[in-house]
Amino acid sequence: MNSPALPTASRPGFxxxxxxxxxxxxxxxxxxxGAVIIFPWLFxxxxxxxxxxxxxxxxxxxxxxxxxxxxxxxxxxxxVHTFYFTLLAVILPLLLGTAxxxxxxxxxxxxxxxxxxxxxxxxxTPVAVALVWTMxxxxxxxxxxxxxxxxxxxxxxxxxxxxxVIPSLVLVEVWHWTxxxxxIVLGGLAALPTEPYESxxxxxxxxxxxFRYITFPLLAPFxxxxxxxxxxxxxxxxxxxxxxxxxxxxxASETINLYLYLQAFAxxxxxxxxxxxxxxxxxxxxxxxxxxxxxxxxxxx
Amino acid sequence: xxxxxxxxxxxxxxxxxxxxxxxxxxxxxxxGASLVQAQGSGAFDWKRFKGExxxxxxxxxxxxxxxxxxxxxxxxxxxxVVGSEMVPEQQQRQKAxxxxxxxxxxxxxxxxxxxxxxxxxxxxxxxxxxxxxxxDKSLADPALDFADFAQGGLNYAVEPDGRVNSLPLNxxxxxxxxxxxxxxxxxxxxxxxFAEMQDAAAKLTDSGKGVAGFVxxxxxxxxxxxxTSFLLGYGGSFIDGKGKLLTDSSEAIDAGKMxxxxxxxxxxxxxxxxxxxxSQSLFLQGKxxxxxxxxGFAQPLEDPTKSRIVGKVGYGVMPAGxxxxxxALFGDGEGxxxxxxxxxxxxxxxxWASNKMNQTRMLQAAAGAPVRNSAYAAAQSxxxxxxxxxxxxxxxxxxxxxQPGLPVISPVTEFRDVFGVALxxxxxxxxxxxxLKKATADFQPVLDKSEKA
Numbered sequence: 001m002n003s004p005a006l007p008t009a010s011r012p013g014f015x016x017x018x019x020x021x022x023x024x025x026x027x028x029x030x031x032x033x034g035a036v037i038i039f040p041w042l043f044x045x046x047x048x049x050x051x052x053x054x055x056x057x058x059x060x061x062x063x064x065x066x067x068x069x070x071x072x073x074x075x076x077x078x079x080v081h082t083f084y085f086t087l088l089a090v091i092l093p094l095l096l097g098t099a100x101x102x103x104x105x106x107x108x109x110x111x112x113x114x115x116x117x118x119x120x121x122x123x124x125t126p127v128a129v130a131l132v133w134t135m136x137x138x139x140x141x142x143x144x145x146x147x148x149x150x151x152x153x154x155x156x157x158x159x160x161x162x163x164x165v166i167p168s169l170v171l172v173e174v175w176h177w178t179x180x181x182x183x184i185v186l187g188g189l190a191a192l193p194t195e196p197y198e199s200x201x202x203x204x205x206x207x208x209x210x211f212r213y214i215t216f217p218l219l220a221p222f223x224x225x226x227x228x229x230x231x232x233x234x235x236x237x238x239x240x241x242x243x244x245x246x247x248x249x250x251x252a253s254e255t256i257n258l259y260l261y262l263q264a265f266a267x268x269x270x271x272x273x274x275x276x277x278x279x280x281x282x283x284x285x286x287x288x289x290x291x292x293x294x295x296x297x298x299x300x301x
Numbered sequence: 302x303x304x305x306x307x308x309x310x311x312x313x314x315x316x317x318x319x320x321x322x323x324x325x326x327x328x329x330x331x332x333g334a335s336l337v338q339a340q341g342s343g344a345f346d347w348k349r350f351k352g353e354x355x356x357x358x359x360x361x362x363x364x365x366x367x368x369x370x371x372x373x374x375x376x377x378x379x380x381x382v383v384g385s386e387m388v389p390e391q392q393q394r395q396k397a398x399x400x401x402x403x404x405x406x407x408x409x410x411x412x413x414x415x416x417x418x419x420x421x422x423x424x425x426x427x428x429x430x431x432x433x434x435x436x437d438k439s440l441a442d443p444a445l446d447f448a449d450f451a452q453g454g455l456n457y458a459v460e461p462d463g464r465v466n467s468l469p470l471n472x473x474x475x476x477x478x479x480x481x482x483x484x485x486x487x488x489x490x491x492x493x494x495f496a497e498m499q500d501a502a503a504k505l506t507d508s509g510k511g512v513a514g515f516v517x518x519x520x521x522x523x524x525x526x527x528x529t530s531f532l533l534g535y536g537g538s539f540i541d542g543k544g545k546l547l548t549d550s551s552e553a554i555d556a557g558k559m560x561x562x563x564x565x566x567x568x569x570x571x572x573x574x575x576x577x578x579x580s581q582s583l584f585l586q587g588k589x590x591x592x593x594x595x596x597g598f599a600q601p602l603e604d605p606t607k608s609r610i611v612g613k614v615g616y617g618v619m620p621a622g623x624x625x626x627x628x629a630l631f632g633d634g635e636g637x638x639x640x641x642x643x644x645x646x647x648x649x650x651x652x653w654a655s656n657k658m659n660q661t662r663m664l665q666a667a668a669g670a671p672v673r674n675s676a677y678a679a680a681q682s683x684x685x686x687x688x689x690x691x692x693x694x695x696x697x698x699x700x701x702x703x704q705p706g707l708p709v710i711s712p713v714t715e716f717r718d719v720f721g722v723a724l725x726x727x728x729x730x731x732x733x734x735x736x737l738k739k740a741t742a743d744f745q746p747v748l749d750k751s752e753k754a
Contacts, residue, residue: 053750054398055425055711139571140511140583160571162729248521249573250725265395267715 044274052271065275074251075276078259079283081166082235085255088170089177089234094227096174097181098219104182105189115186119179126176130243133172134159137244159245162252169253172240177233181226188222189215224295231291235284256280345442350646351380357650358397358408360633361387363668364471365412368654371662375653381646394418401427401638409641410650413467414633415457421711424752428466428636434648435465442652449657453630453703454672467636468655471669473595474628474699475530475706477617478602480610483512483590492620495534495559498591502567505590514567516589519728520576521721522714526706527564527593528724530629531556534622539708544752548720549734549741552624557724557733565728573728585609593619595631596699599692600667616695618702628699629706632672664688670696711751719744 048065052058069075104115121129136143137158145155158168196214205213238257241247247254247262256276264273359365365387372383386408388396394417400406401422413422422428434440447455454469477498479491483505492498502514518524529539537552547553564572569583577594584592585601585608601607602614619628635654637647653659657679660671664680667688671677677693680686707713723736 054402055421056751138579138582140569140588141586155570157571157574160574162573165574245574246520246522248725249519250521250722250729262718266718267712268398 044277047270048274048278050271052269052274054268054270058271061271065272066279068272069275069279074254075256075259077251078254078256081253082255082257085166085170085237085241085253086231086234088167089173089237090227090230092170092174093178093181093230094223097178097226098185098223100178100182101185101189102215104186119183121176122179122183124176126239127243129172129176130240134244137168159253160249162249165245165249165253169241169244172244173234173237176240177230181230184222184226184229185219188219192218224291228291231287235287256283345444346439347379347442347649349379349439350643350649352382353643353646354382354384355409355641355643355646355650356384356386356407357410357412357635358393358406359385359387359412360393360414361389363666364633364663367663367666367668368659371659375650378653379646379649381649383650390414401425401640404640406638406640409638409643409647410635411638412470412633412635414631415469416631416705416707416709417713419457419466420709420713422636423460423464423466424711427639429639429641429644429647431465431468431637431648431651432463434644440645440648442656444656445652449673449675451672451674451700453700454632454634457632457705458634467634468651469632469634469672470655470660471633471663472672472700472703473597473631473633473670474696474703475526475593475619475630476596476628476695476699477619478584478592478594478599479615479617480584480587480590480613481615482587482610482613484615491615491617494620495531495622498620499559499562499567502563502591506567511569511588513569513572513583513589515563515591515593516568516572516575516580516583517564517593518576518580519564519568519572519725520574521725522717523576523721524724525717525720526595526629526631528556528560528720529706530593530619530627531559531622533627533629533704533706534619534625535559536622536624540710540748544748546741546745546748548744549737553737554734555623557727557737560724561727561733565730568728573725587613591617596670596692596696599688603687603689614689616689616692618695618698626702628703630700630703631706634672670700710748712747715747716744719747 047058049060049062050058051061051064100118104111104118135141137160139145139155139157139160142158144158148155157164159165192215196218197210200210200214236257237255238261241253241255241258242261245253247258260273260276260280263269263276359368369385369387372385375381376383393412394414397406397411397413397418398421400408411428413419435445450458450469451472453474454472458465458467458469460466477491484491484501487504489501489504492501498515504514506512506514517527532538532553535552535555537550537556538547541547569575569589575583577598580589580592580594581598581601583589587610596616599614599616603611605611608614619626635651637644637651641647655673657673657675660673660676661679661683663669663671664676665683665686674697677697680688681690681693708716710716719740720737723731723740726736727733
């Protein structure tokens with residue numbers, strides 16, 4: 001009766017040793033995460049409660065930076081601009097990219113070459129793309145207004161108008177990133193099983209029914225991935241906007257990122273900028289939760 | 302650390318100009334500076350710091366390129382080895398702040414834009430006072446002749462308390478480029494006053510042909526000097542002696558109204574998003590009668606591969622406002638880091654960079670408008686100098702009537718941003734008085750804080 005007790009007595013020590021060893025192996029990862037994610041994050045929160053301008057002595061101000069942001073019209077507008085831009089810059093490439101993928105999934109001559117051409121915008125450098133589009137948008141000398149004039153339409157002000165600037169910037173994003181969505185969806189289409197289609201056709205399903213009840217539900221996980229990637233990209237969009245409109249005319253296209261850049265790197269107001277980062281982080285976190293929730297819900301499709 | 306805010310009212314400005322002038326005279330009277338003329342430059346020992354090494358931190362621009370190209374010449378002359386770094390303007394400004402704040406910047410010599418960095422550098426005591434070295438005849442080359450420097454440049458170099466923190470290299474007064482062909486077609490002469498300017502813009506605007514009577518920057522931040530060009534002519538200024546903004550004064554509002562009319566009414570569609578490059582391309586196509594901007598944008602206008610208006614461009618001095626005739630001035634120069642351990646060699650570099658040869662080269666390469674008056678005559682005597690005579694005259698006249706185009710304060714970028722938004726709103730129909738009142742109220746606390754810290 002005593003003998004079985006011996007191994008059990010030694011077990012806790014063994015487990016504890018194993019646990020210690022486990023922590024040891026996790027250390028490198030923990031150090032990296034701590035140094036590049038957790039520490040900067042805590043430091044940002046720390047800076048956000050100071051009145052801190054580079055070149056002057058920081059003063060502790062508590063939540064004053066946040067209170068000021070809550071009543072800062074320009075910051076609040078930048079949140080609206082960010083959402084407006086993101087919404088358009090996610091939905092349009094998603095719709096067009098999916099449509100393009102469905103087209104390119106079919107067999108037709110020169111499909112490979114055309115696919116290659118279609119993905120080319122994605123490979124261009126954003127700043128170069130932005131500079132070219134800036135020239136095309138020029139209200140007097142731009143090629144876009146020339147094209148409009150060919151079909152008898154009046155010239156548009158594009159990014160030089162306060163109301164059209166965000167849709168015009170989205171146009172650039174759509175041109176640039178629709179191919180990415182197409183690639184993701186195309187990958188999804190290639191992975192779809194053929195059996196459900198065959199049996200559905202036997203049952204007399206129409207093309208639309210095939211898409212709605214087979215293709216779309218099976219494709220949903222890929223669409224979600226594309227949507228998440230696009231959302232991340234659109235939220236952090238900076239280069240295109242900065243190069244083309246610099247947030248203007250006035251502040252009409254100033255997104256949170258541009259506002260943040262101004263505060264931190266043009267005005268050297270790092271306290272205030274840190275508060276903006278914290279608020280932006282909370283917004284992104286909330287949005288991520290919404291997306292996760294949507295992913296759960298999509299199981300019904 | 303903290304110095305009184307510069308007083309920008311006209312009377313105070315006059316006093317300050319006189320003071321700065323006296324300072325310049327005093328510089329000339331310093332033993333080192335005057336001795337040189339007598340001595341002749343042959344006696345000056347350029348090899349004194351042979352074998353030392355300095356680091357210079359320049360802005361990526363035609364001027365930075367030009368100096369870098371001839372660094373070898375400086376090395377041969379002095380035996381000092383030059384390490385140099387050139388980064389784009391915005392990044393240079395950010396890097397300068399960060400490096401100076403670290404207390405151990407990697408450079409000995411730094412290029413500065415006066416309108417952005419002068420007050421910031423002076424307030425933080427980041428630059429070495431050059432006066433002792435100017436006075437030391439073993440350190441100051443006889444050819445460093447301050448009488449040859451344009452007054453506007455010396456004003457930038459001299460601080461209100463008399464310190465000399467930098468040597469100016471390039472001046473950028475704002476001028477009016479005009480299309481002679483369009484003016485002649487309507488039989489209009491180049492305007493001499495603001496009223497004539499508005500009148501001319503009204504007559505020259507022809508939306509049917511897509512011709513704008515006037516074009517200038519409407520994009521926020523970039524647009525502020527356009528408004529200050531008007532503000533100075535209306536007799537306005539930026540800040541009073543107590544550090545209170547004067548940017549909602551009646552002069553400022555008049556300037557705002559003029560900005561609104563000139564751009565909103567006579568400007569091209571979409572001008573609210575125009576920076577200098579959009580303005581320039583419109584003018585190059587012959588689609589704008591007048592273009593107000595810095596004098597440094599002239600080169601492409603005379604280049605047949607880029608311009609449709611070669612030979613038709615007039616270079617006009619900024620017309621007179623109801624109170625004064627002023628050209629808004631910008632400029633840049635070079636100073637020595639206060640943390641530098643090689644101030645002597647760095648000072649040699651400054652003298653070399655601003656010498657007559659380099660200043661003449663700058664003009665010949667169309668890389669800028671030199672601060673040395675003698676460079677203009679020198680450049681014109683060379684056969685490959687292509688700038689029109691009228692451009693040179695316009696430059697010299699403008700430099701004489703020039704005043705800083707932006708307030709000399711630390712948070713100048715924020716100033717341009719806040720007032721830039723107000724100006725863009727004006728183009729789109731907002732009331733100038735209300736916009737300026739709001740911008741002034743928004744910016745006053747920022748200014749107060751920057752001077753207190």
